[in-house]
Amino acid sequence: MAYEIPDDLEEKAAIMREFGRMRAAGEPVSPELYAKPVNATNDRYTTGPGPGERIPHFALPDHKGVIRSLANLSGPKGLLLVFHRSADW
Amino acid sequence: MLDQHGVRIAAVSYDSQEILSGFAEKHRIQYPLLADRDSAVIRSFGILNINIAPGLRAHGVPHPVDYLAAPDGILIRKYFVANYMHRVTASTVVLREFGVVSENAARVTLRSGALSAEIGLSTSKAFAGQHISFIAKFKLDPGWHVYGAPLPEAYTAASITFDDPQIIGQSFELPEAQPMKIAALGETLPVYGGSFEGQGSLLLKFPLDAGRIVLEGKFHFQQCSDSVCEAPETVLFELPLNIEPFLVATPKK
Numbered sequence A: 001m002a003y004e005i006p007d008d009l010e011e012k013a014a015i016m017r018e019f020g021r022m023r024a025a026g027e028p029v030s031p032e033l034y035a036k037p038v039n040a041t042n043d044r045y046t047t048g049p050g051p052g053e054r055i056p057h058f059a060l061p062d063h064k065g066v067i068r069s070l071a072n073l074s075g076p077k078g079l080l081l082v083f084h085r086s087a088d089w
Numbered sequence B: 001m002l003d004q005h006g007v008r009i010a011a012v013s014y015d016s017q018e019i020l021s022g023f024a025e026k027h028r029i030q031y032p033l034l035a036d037r038d039s040a041v042i043r044s045f046g047i048l049n050i051n052i053a054p055g056l057r058a059h060g061v062p063h064p065v066d067y068l069a070a071p072d073g074i075l076i077r078k079y080f081v082a083n084y085m086h087r088v089t090a091s092t093v094v095l096r097e098f099g100v101v102s103e104n105a106a107r108v109t110l111r112s113g114a115l116s117a118e119i120g121l122s123t124s125k126a127f128a129g130q131h132i133s134f135i136a137k138f139k140l141d142p143g144w145h146v147y148g149a150p151l152p153e154a155y156t157a158a159s160i161t162f163d164d165p166q167i168i169g170q171s172f173e174l175p176e177a178q179p180m181k182i183a184a185l186g187e188t189l190p191v192y193g194g195s196f197e198g199q200g201s202l203l204l205k206f207p208l209d210a211g212r213i214v215l216e217g218k219f220h221f222q223q224c225s226d227s228v229c230e231a232p233e234t235v236l237f238e239l240p241l242n243i244e245p246f247l248v249a250t251p252k253k
Helices: A009-024 A031-042 B017-027 B040-044 B090-098
Strands: A078-083 B007-013 B033-035 B065-069 B075-080 B107-112 B115-121 B131-140 B145-147 B159-161 B167-173 B178-182 B187-193 B195-204 B211-221 B233-243
Touching (some): A009 A031, B115 B233, B131 B145, B131 B187, B159 B167
Parallel strands (some): A078 B007, B007 B033
Antiparallel strands (some): B115 B131, B145 B187, B178 B187, B211 B233
16 A cells, blocks of 8 residues: 655654653653644554455464464454554553 | 454564564463564555654554454454554454443443333443444334334434534444335335344543543434334433543553
């Protein structure tokens, strides 16, 4: 998929860095303040294929090094595929 | 919990296999963690988060979407939470796919004329910004029906809506209504009769104060027998929900 680069990347990066700084420093973050990086992160969000469509083919190593794809991941009724940010932070 | 219903789970992130291996061991994770190193699969799904500049650690992360895919690869449903720190709960997946509610979840029973309805939330507690689900089970006395969609203007289709500022997004789905020839009106209209149910989802506003809130909903319908239609009705109902305190995940030292 071709992606358009937003023209306010710098501004968003500054919001995200500031939020990261506050968190690392243990500063309290009010819900209103937290809404800023949330909105920056969610801007123009896309959610991919819709119900009834076929999900893209994929083949990736799992944490044990075994290559996995839908065929060897799915249960009899299906697979819940969760996309998340990182296990590292 | 999902396993009992024949659904398995796998997670995808841009971490390396090494990082994921350590994480799985540390947290005793039983399901596969897939290493999408250069975010290629993330991109192929069309969910790359483009707001994160190169140089930031989060560059390459996806929007946090969960996909429930059938074994043949056809998508059954997807789940997305606008607040990236709080994911769709397992309770929502279990409710939407298998019709089972949590024991403590709020439930309300409404009755009007020939129609009774039981409306319940998928969970008793949630975070602000989270998606939760609700299920609505209806039962009509024999000989009575309510209208579904699509309808000519003079008639009222059954709907459940939450006109509540604490809810910023919602959907409600009923199965397809069956066409019925209504002799008294000389029309064939889509109707529901007997027992039927619908499911919906609600997106909670962010931020919300922690504590007990009440969600206000409206059930709008028109019930008809073969010979007479009651006036369209709106029944108001309330469902309580506990909003968990707002937490910002602190970085590990």
